[in-house]
Amino acid sequence: MPAFDTLHQFREILNDLPGPHADAVAAAQDRNGQLTKPPGALGRLEDLAIWFAGWQGTGRPKLDAPQIIVFAGNHGVTASGVSAFPAEVTEQMVFNFQAGGAAINQLAKAFGASLDVHALDLDKPTANFTESPAMSEDELVRALITGWDAVNPAADVLVVGEMGIGNTTSAAAICAAVFGGTADAWVGRGTGVDDAGLQRKSDAVAAGLQRHGAAISDPLGALQCLGGREIAAMAGAIVRARVERVPVLLDGFICTSAAAVLHKVNAAALDHVTAGHLSAEGAHRAALTALGKDPLLSLGLRLGEGSGGAAALGVLKAAVACHSGMATFAEAGVSDA
């Protein structure tokens, strides 16, 4: 039996989430102050290690088993000419993930992460949201459950990513619904559309916002009407991670749109989440700012697949290694300031 089988139950879970282990946070802060370095000299790595310690529930955490999950979905809105790539690339890239040839495979290997790929009904794209809701409520719930079930509760940290031709358009529509603002402000070039394509994206988002009216004032309604299955699955996975107290590194704009839905329902829903990177997709910075998240990396990535979140595993690994491995002043016989 899944943890939920209605949207109402999912919403209840989302409104009643556990916090970090306060004793582990205190223990990690105490340890951090004793390590052989000037106070604060490891900068953000110190904050990151303490945050991580709180969710892992120990003052001296480990990072041995990261999990990366890539969800893939197809989008009816591609019929509106919003992408530079044909829709069949979604499935081709799933095969590439399975064969080990994509960027995310290399990043998983480089940082010792497991990688799971879930393709969600690729033969049944969501409806074109300019014409009707992208998903039925039942389809949304099934996508959320796919995400929920995909999480390994024993993982040290979770990175969620996506593949879905057309999904920057869906993410832009969700951000506009959740954060407000015009369609123009939220659309970007995605995999590389030209000016005419960008205009079609903006028109599609504006049409979607107009068509769904009051239904998308509820964030989960916005996810249903405008989202893709892979976006809903990321949302389900992020909530499951929270329930299991597994911290999460966000990937880029599309992943952030899934997180934004959760944040809009419960402003504390992303306390276990750190932004892995700032994407080159134009509106990502605005979305992260609205969520109060400062990205760990800013390297101009705009690939998706979880690639930016996975690249940030290197930073988290550095933080945890220093925090848990360094000697204290007393252990090393080094004079404190």
Added chain:
Amino acid sequence: MPAFDTLHQFREILNDLPGPHADAVAAAQDRNGQLTKPPGALGRLEDLAIWFAGWQGTGRPKLDAPQIIVFAGNHGVTASGVSAFPAEVTEQMVFNFQAGGAAINQLAKAFGASLDVHALDLDKPTANFTESPAMSEDELVRALITGWDAVNPAADVLVVGEMGIGNTTSAAAICAAVFGGTADAWVGRGTGVDDAGLQRKSDAVAAGLQRHGAAISDPLGALQCLGGREIAAMAGAIVRARVERVPVLLDGFICTSAAAVLHKVNAAALDHVTAGHLSAEGAHRAALTALGKDPLLSLGLRLGEGSGGAAALGVLKAAVACHSGMATFAEAGVSDA
């Protein structure tokens, strides 16, 4: 017999450096364009992999054997009250490096790097540069040779770092000499001096600049008069790496001051160098800007030891893994745009 045994010979080497392998750069660019991702979607990771490929001399490079070297030196200028920590901490931290307890030990382990530590005449601090040249020419040459000899020519990439109580003062003086500007503009809080300590640093730098006059208009003269042995050793190591075509990741402000000396002698001397991170030490951004280097990370580190350069190994590892491991469109059967 060392590669050089006079400052004149070192200067000649520095003025006649090899470039990257142009054919490897071309091969890497070609490969990058065929990988299963939209063009440019890996952002700066793409540029980084191509740069790295050029120095390694292959279109499909590997990153298996990074080398980190930490040089330690003691500074007579500590007598001017410029540090929050006592001078004996330099040697205590060398013991900590040797025992495996410092931040850099954990970072080396996390990224599979070898770590070498070279303590340079710790029982014989440099002279207080407010009173006389920090080193004799012979002492400078010996420090350069220590750095030169420390590099493993078979390393895939080199990170150089330092330990030396008082050395942000030395680095600030070198930057002021090399780049111009006031003492105030280049000094920062280092390991954490208070306002009075910051004023003493600024006064010491101003006094050094005044005392050494024309001698420091030559960059290697500035290194001799104002530098520390560990700063000179980093400079020697960076040049050796270039001669061996081993790319280098810079650490923070002090490491950058060593690089600045080389750049001032030969503006092409740092083509094999990427800035690993932006330090929280105030003037680091100005120094990197003057060198035309954009840091890979910006996480508020200000520890030294090579820690920021080592943390950036994670980014480089990600770049090389993607570039050399990904499938091409043809291999994966994915439709190109």
